[in-house]
Amino acid sequence: MPPGRQARTREDAAPVIGPLLAAADLRASAEAWLTSLATERRLSDKTVEAYGRDLRQFLTFLRDHLGDPPAAADFADLRPTDIRAWLAARRGDGLAGPSLSRALAAIRSFTRFLEKTTGTRTTALTVVRGPKKRHALPKPLSRDAALRVIDAEEIDTGAAEPWIAARDAAVFALLYGCGLRISEALGLTRSEAPAPDTALRITGKGGKTRLVPVLPAVAEAIADYLRLCPYALAADGPLFVGARGGPLNPRLIQRAMARLRGALGLPDSATPHALRHSFATHLLMNGGDLRAIQELLGHASLSTTQVYTEIDENRLLEAYHAAHPRA
Template sequence: MTLALSPAARDALEAWLAARRAIDGSAEATITAYRGDVTEFIAFMTEYRGEAQGLAPLSRIDTRDMRAWMARMRGGGVGARSMARKLSAVKGFYGWLAEREGFEPTAVLSARAPRFQKKLPRPMDEGAAREMIGTVEVQASEPWIAARDVAVVTLLYGCGLRTGEALGLTGAALPLGAALRIVGKGGKERLVPVLPAARDAVARYAELCPHDLTAEAPLFRGVRGGALNPRIVRQVTEKARMQLGLPATATPHAFRHSFATHLLASGGDLRAIQELLGHASLSTTQAYTAVDGAHLMRVYAEAHPKAR
C-alpha cells in the first residue's frame, strides 16, 4: 500500500510519526501501527476517489469519503475495537496535517468510531499465579533458561511490569535493589518496589546466565545471547497454562492484571496502584474495581450493618 502514497503524503506521514516519537515518546510498535493505519486509509482514498492522494486532495476529504472508508473496513471484517484504533490514528495525523497546511479537518475529526464494550482485565487468582510461576520453572531444559523464565514472570507479577518493560531492562539494573526505575509508555518514568522474591529470582538468573550481562546489554537473553524475544515469554506462559488447565486468558499480561487486582483486594489505594502500573489516567486503573467486584461485595456483606 505504500506505493499509493504520493511523495508529499509520505513525507508528511513520516514527519508526523517523527513528532509522535519526539513529543509523545511513542513506542516503535505504536509507530508501526500508526504508519500502517494511515497508509491503509490513504490507499483506500486513492482507490475510492480515483486520484493520487497528495496534500491537496487529502485536504478535501469529506464526510461521505469517511463513511465509505469506515464501511469498507467494517465490511472487510475489521472489528469495532480495531476500527476505533484506526480512526484514532487517522484523526491524529489529520489534526497535525491540518494545523501545518492550514485546512479545515472537521469531516475527519468529527467521524465517530463504533461503540464497543471494553474488555475488562482477566486476572488469575493468587493460587493460579503461584502455580504458573512454579510450572514455568520446571519446563525448561537448562537451569539458566528456567531461572530466566521464572525471573521474567516474577517481575511481571511481583512488580506489575509490562512484558516490554521487563525485557527492556539492562545489566545496569543488577543487582536489583528495593525499587526499579521503569520507563513506560510515552516515556513516563515510575518507581516500582521490588519484592524479595523478584530480587532473588533475578539474582539466581544472573548467577546462572552463561552470557556476559554488561550494563549496556539486555538483562534477559535468548539462547544465543541476543535480547530475549517477547514471543518466547508468550510461549513459556502458554505451555504452563495448558499444563495447568488454565484458560487462554492466562497470558503474560495477565500477571500484570493480577498484580493490580490482588493489590486492590488487599486494600491498596487506587491512585497508588495507578502510579505503580504507570497508567496516565486513573480511569484506566478504575477498570480493576469492576474486576474485583466480588471482593468488594464480600467486604460490604461483612461490614455493612444492614447486610448482616
C-alpha cells in the first residue's frame, strides 16, 4: 500500500455498479453521477453505459493498485503516476487510442462531479494527457455506389420477399437521402412517415432535435414499402418492421448491406453508417454550406462536421496528382 494511505475495514466497503467493491461514499457518488449523465446531460443510454463501464474498470484497477477498495478520499491522493499506470494497463489490455481517450474523459467527468458534490479534488488528472488522436477519416461511398445501394431492384436479389427489399431500400434511402443514423431511421413511427417535400423532426444524440428535409425520392421509397408491407402498422408503432411484424432489428439492415457489398463489389467500409457519411460528403462536394450540413447531421460542434472537408481536400489532391501533367 502506498505511504500515507490508511487501510479501511471490509465493513467500510460496499458494492458499486455491479460486482465491484468500493467504499459506500464512492458507490453513492458513482450512482449519482451516472444518473446525472442520463437526466441532466441527457446522454444516450449507450454513452452512459460506456462511461459506467470505464469507471467500473478504473475503480477495479484502483482496488488492485492501492490494496483496498477505493473511497472518495483516495481520489484526492491520486498521483499522475497512478493515472499513467492505469492508462498503461488499459493499453496492455488492448484498448485502442480512441477508447482510451473516452475512458479518460469518463474519469475526468466523474472527478469533476466528485469535486462539485463532495469537494474532493483530483489534481493528478490536470497534468496527465490522453493519447494522441489519430483521426480516421469517414469512408463514404461513391455517388454511383450510393445510388445502387438504395435501389430496391438491386436489393431484391438478396431479399426473401419483395416487401422486405422495399423496406431495406426505404431505410437506406433515409440514411443517404436524409443523413440519419440507423437508430434514428428505425426509431420512426408509422405516423411520422414523411410525405414529399416535407421535413422530419428527428431527436438525435443528447436529445438534440433537428429538422431534415425529405426528398421526393426518399418519400417515394417509403411509400413503396408501405404499399407492399403485409402488416397493418399502428400509428404509434414502428414504421419499419421485421418479417414477423415486430420492430426491425438494426442487424437485419447490416446484413442486407453485407449482401449488397458482395453483390455490388463494394468495399468492407460500405456500411449503413457509411451512407450518412456519403450524405454529408456529397453535399459538401456539390457546394453545400458546412453550417447547414452540421444542422442536418445534428452535430453539436462544427469541428465534428469539418472532418468532411478533409475528405473533399484529399479527393481534390488525388484528382490533381492523377490529371496534372507536372504532378
